[in-house]
Amino acid sequence: MASESVKRDWSIRDFEIGKPLGKGKFGRVYLAREAKSKYIVALKVIFKEQIEKYRLQHQLKREMAIQTSLRHPHVLRLYGWFHDAERIFLILEYAHGGELYGELRRSGHLSEKQAATYIASLTHALAYCHEKHVIHRDIKPENLLLDHEGRLKIADFGWSVQSKNKRHTMCGTLDYLAPEMVENKAHDYAVDNWTLGILCYEFLYGVPPFEADSQADTFRRIMKVDLTFPSTPHVSAEAKVLITQLLVKDSAKRLSLENILKHPWIIMNADPNGTFPK
Ligand SMILES: CC(C)n1nc(-c2ccc(NC(=O)/C=C/C(=O)c3ccc(F)c(C(F)(F)F)c3)cc2)c2c(N)ncnc21
Numbered sequence: 001m002a003s004e005s006v007k008r009d010w011s012i013r014d015f016e017i018g019k020p021l022g023k024g025k026f027g028r029v030y031l032a033r034e035a036k037s038k039y040i041v042a043l044k045v046i047f048k049e050q051i052e053k054y055r056l057q058h059q060l061k062r063e064m065a066i067q068t069s070l071r072h073p074h075v076l077r078l079y080g081w082f083h084d085a086e087r088i089f090l091i092l093e094y095a096h097g098g099e100l101y102g103e104l105r106r107s108g109h110l111s112e113k114q115a116a117t118y119i120a121s122l123t124h125a126l127a128y129c130h131e132k133h134v135i136h137r138d139i140k141p142e143n144l145l146l147d148h149e150g151r152l153k154i155a156d157f158g159w160s161v162q163s164k165n166k167r168h169t170m171c172g173t174l175d176y177l178a179p180e181m182v183e184n185k186a187h188d189y190a191v192d193n194w195t196l197g198i199l200c201y202e203f204l205y206g207v208p209p210f211e212a213d214s215q216a217d218t219f220r221r222i223m224k225v226d227l228t229f230p231s232t233p234h235v236s237a238e239a240k241v242l243i244t245q246l247l248v249k250d251s252a253k254r255l256s257l258e259n260i261l262k263h264p265w266i267i268m269n270a271d272p273n274g275t276f277p278k
Helices: 002-007 050-054 055-071 101-105 112-131 190-205 216-225 236-244 257-261 264-269
Strands: 016-024 027-033 040-047 078-083 085-093 142-146 152-154
Touching: 016 040, 040 050, 050 055, 050 085, 055 078, 078 264, 101 142, 112 190, 112 236, 112 257, 112 264, 190 236, 190 257, 236 264
Parallel strands: none
Antiparallel strands: 016 027, 027 040, 040 085, 078 085, 142 152
């Protein structure tokens, strides 16, 4: 699949469409199989009139170029894409394990081994994206999928940007926004470090740290970095130290991706091959 996927021009006739997997941004996504190789993929259908309505043609082209260029075990592959008169089709890696969010909701919170393994996987994936000058900026549980071995895959780059400098556009849901994004200030790669702190908290406690009844309260809690840790036996002191070192208002003072991977909590708990024993 990898070789011919980028070169040859695909069409809907090359695929047998299976069950709908869900409704994502701008359209549905289906399980599908490439007719010749029987290779299983996820096929995302995006309606052109939606893209035209929001004038997203250029951003979508840029997204497709970014995603087809990214090759990393924890970044969901975009193998290729094609279009017909009214639809654009994305040929995506199929994540058999579905949404990580489902796992978090079912269990309420993750074990420290699971949480540390996912944070390590995310950190590796973000280090790769940053060296390719891609800030993801929209990393939330709904965009994290699992493959058949429970390995994490970052997906849905609906709002990432190819950035060599600071960006000003708002995006994503509130709970995961770093202060500099809430203030609509210029921001850079360090927004992803903040988000890792948010996700680590949410994996361990089941809710994001600055959750509040209103958007205004969430903004206020983010700007104050109003971080409190419910007392619970299943979260170690080291985990709280890591979270505190990521949820730092001054983006230059957040723990770097490199130092996250050297953190005692990660070293002690993360499974090196990203799957951790069930
Ligand atoms: C439902 C279930 C949970 N599900 N969902 C997936 C899935 C994974 C990735 C995607 N990716 C995208 O939709 C990317 C979209 C863009 O990049 C984009 C679209 C329009 C724009 F305007 C733009 C813009 F940039 F122009 F704004 C960007 C979609 C579905 C999935 C899967 N692969 N395997 C198993 N289950 C899976």
